[in-house]
Every structure is written in structure tokens, then in C-alpha cells.
Amino acid sequence: MQLTTEIRKDYMIVKLKGELDHHTSEEARKKIDKQYFNNNLLNIILDLRELNFMDSSGVGLIMGRYKNCMNRNGKISIVSTNPYINRILKMSGLLKLVKIYDTIEEAIRG
């Protein structure tokens, strides 16, 4: 799994590539949280468009970041277009808490 981050205004945009499972979500969590807290950021946009696999460990990762954002009165959004990943997000009930967008621009516009 590859992870790249970019900061645009008070949005931390996290792009995940490859496979997000328990093994890789532990790595992802550490990297995301370090950047988020060190740079005192507010909102997170998770770009999952280049993920080709995600299981329920990915759901746990998103839930954890959701809580961190909530604690700072920030907001988390997801950019995802892969139907298999959207299916898991839906099944997990996450979509009641977090919105999915097709592009980063739409996620920023909110």
C-alpha cells in the first residue's frame, strides 16, 4: 500500500493506493495521525479511488479518523468510485456518518 498526503487550506488530503487490510491499515493509521496532529489540521479527505482492495479493517481505520476529526470539530469525507469498496462502506453503516464524493473538488465544496 502507498500513502501520500497533501495539505490544501485546512484539508488534509490522504491518497491511498493498493490494498487496505489489517496489515496496511496499521501503517496508514500511524502516518495519517502523525501528520494530522503534528500539523494541527482540522479536516481529512480520504481519497480511496486507487485502492483495489479494502476489508473491514479499512472501515475501522476510517472510523478512528472520524473520531479524531470529531474531537477537533473537524470533518472527514471520502472520495471513492470503486463499487466494491463503496459496498463495504455502505454495509458498515459508515455512510450515515461520512459522505462519499466522486472527486476531491466536490469533497472540498462539501
Added chain:
Amino acid sequence: MQLTTEIRKDYMIVKLKGELDHHTSEEARKKIDKQYFNNNLLNIILDLRELNFMDSSGVGLIMGRYKNCMNRNGKISIVSTNPYINRILKMSGLLKLVKIYDTIEEAIRG
């Protein structure tokens, strides 16, 4: 594995795609021999450029077709550019009997 054949003059050009192992070389053998004998052909050109795997079963396949061609006073040539496949061909001593070319045109020119 995919196998396609084409007849140009008295050359039967056999193009192999994918992986040539014991399992797939049995299929390949049947298809090649059927065409070769049914159409009373003379020479065979084996195009291995789109093979991405070959083990010693492939060597056996080529040896068998070499013998068939010899029995008809025909000729067999190989078109191959993959270094891993050429390495096995070389190791097997086949190159003392059969020539390798980079293109089909060169194989026909001989």
C-alpha cells in the same frame, strides 16, 4: 495459454501466448499436430514472443515438433526475444538444432 496458427506459403506459423508448462504444452501439442498433419504442411515457425513463462516441458514440445518436421524433410524455427525463455532454450541444447530469430520475417528468410 492461447495458441493461434497462420499458414504462409509452406510455413505454419504458431503463436503461443501466456504460460507454456506441462499442462498447456499437452494442449499445444495436440493443436499443432492436428493442423500440421491435416494440412500436410512442411515447415513450422514457433512464435514465442508473447510467452511469459516456459519450463522444460516447452523444450519437450519443441523437440517433438522438430522430429515431426525432420521426418518430412521440413524445418522448424523459433521466434523469441524473451531472455528467460532464450536461457532455457540455450541450456537445453536445442539451439544446436533449431535457430532463433527476432521476427517472423527473418525466420522465413532463414
Added chain:
Amino acid sequence: MVEKNNNRNYMKLEFLSKSSNESFARVVVAAFASQLDPTIEELSDIKTAVSEAVTNAIIHGYEYGEGLVVVEATIEDNRLDIVVEDFGKGIEDINKAMEPFYTSKPDLERSGMGFTVMETFMDKLEVESEVNKGTKVKMSKVFKSLSRKE
């Protein structure tokens, strides 16, 4: 040179309970299932279900300690049966464990959705477990795609 042409196949994979083997287990089951000519959706389903069961063996069964995870797969016509087994901690209350959102490890950011995912993506799910002996998760799925092949 008679080849058994009936559509039965079997494999068994054992590996160390390292989290880096989660993706390995998925690749193996997907490669084995490929002979059923699966759709992308069917392949995604079984990779996800296997990933959930193997992850559970590693983090709940062995709690990150060293142990062996066993994955068996059997193909019979167009049905794939998968068994994922560990010889770890076991589950005390299977019914509770299988409830959506229940997790015994919320501190590890588990979502409690593992069994729900397996149930949703496979046609059948059965869990056997004994405390301090281990856990066996049996799943099956019928592949629609095989008929396209004939």
C-alpha cells in the same frame, strides 16, 4: 496421458500468523478460485471474506503471537468451500461474536464487521470454536460464472 477432467480440486495452505501474510492468503485463494472463471465481483467477495477470517485468526485467535493459520479450499463443480482455522484462543460466545459491530478489541480500531462481511459476501458461513483450542470458520459460495465456460 489420461487427465482427470472432473471439476474437483483441493488445496490446503498453512502459514505463520504474521499480518503480512493476510495479502498472501488472499492471493492464494484467488489464484485457486480462478479456475471457476469468477467475475470480478465474485473474486472480490471471496478475497474479502478470506481476508476477514485470516485477520481474525491473527489478531483474535493468536493475539499477535506466533501460530499457524490453515486455509483449505475445495472446488466441487461450481461451488467453492473455504475453511480458515487457527489453534488459538477460541470464542466463548459465538452468537455474540457474530453480531454486527461487536468487537472485543475496540482499542485496536476493529469495526466488529468481520463476520458480517463474511456472511454477506459468501452464501454460507459456519463458525466452530472452543476456548483455548481454536476456531474454524467454514464458508461456501456458488459461482454463477462457470456455465459461461461450457
Added chain:
Amino acid sequence: MVEKNNNRNYMKLEFLSKSSNESFARVVVAAFASQLDPTIEELSDIKTAVSEAVTNAIIHGYEYGEGLVVVEATIEDNRLDIVVEDFGKGIEDINKAMEPFYTSKPDLERSGMGFTVMETFMDKLEVESEVNKGTKVKMSKVFKSLSRKE
């Protein structure tokens, strides 16, 4: 959440002696070896060696009958050890069997190059066999590539 970070890993694969499983066995060993960050050449080497040993188990060990083929792989630092085992016919004269071009099945268009390929592509090859008990082929290879990773 302590993960064992030492570079040791182990897997064991059992499957039916069907020739369609030859490619499956290659994929599994290649996927397992991928954690050694192999070059394309190293990957090609082990896939070819595994293919030779597994094919031999199927056509010579079981002579196309049904049996189980076992492939074990162990990673220890940058070394990969592979064992391919069958419980079939066995080899009477191992030295003769290992000679280049020797085959007991020329009618099946075997080239007699299987052991030579294994020897050339791996760093070490050892064959143990007992008639009517089975054959065990042990191979190892040291991967140059791992150092690039650090």
C-alpha cells in the same frame, strides 16, 4: 500491537496432483517470495524450478494418478528454501535421474532437463527418494535484492 519484525516466514501448500495445479503452485511460491523483493530474473528462476519439481511429482511420482503434492517454503533473512514432496513411485537411481537429458518417459515428450533446470536456477538442490514411498526435492536460493530495501 507488537508485530514480529524479523524476516522469517513459512508456508506449506498441499494440492491435488492435477496438471492444472502446476501454474497455481508457481503463483503461490512467487507470491510468497515477493516479500524478498525479488528481481524479475530471481522470480523467473524460482517459478521455473518449482514448476519442474511439481510437474515431476504429477507425471513421474503419481504417473497421472491422484495424490497430494506438498510445497513448503521458508524465508530466513534473504534465503528462500523450497521443498517439493510427493508420496508416489519414488526414484530408483537418483544419480541417473539427475543426469541431463535422462528421462524415463520419452514417449510423453519429456526432455529430461527438469533436474538440470532446477540445479541451474537455484543455488542448491538436494533430492531424497525411496521407491514406492515418494520423493522430496529440496532447493534453496539466496536473493540478492533484499539489501536494496533497507
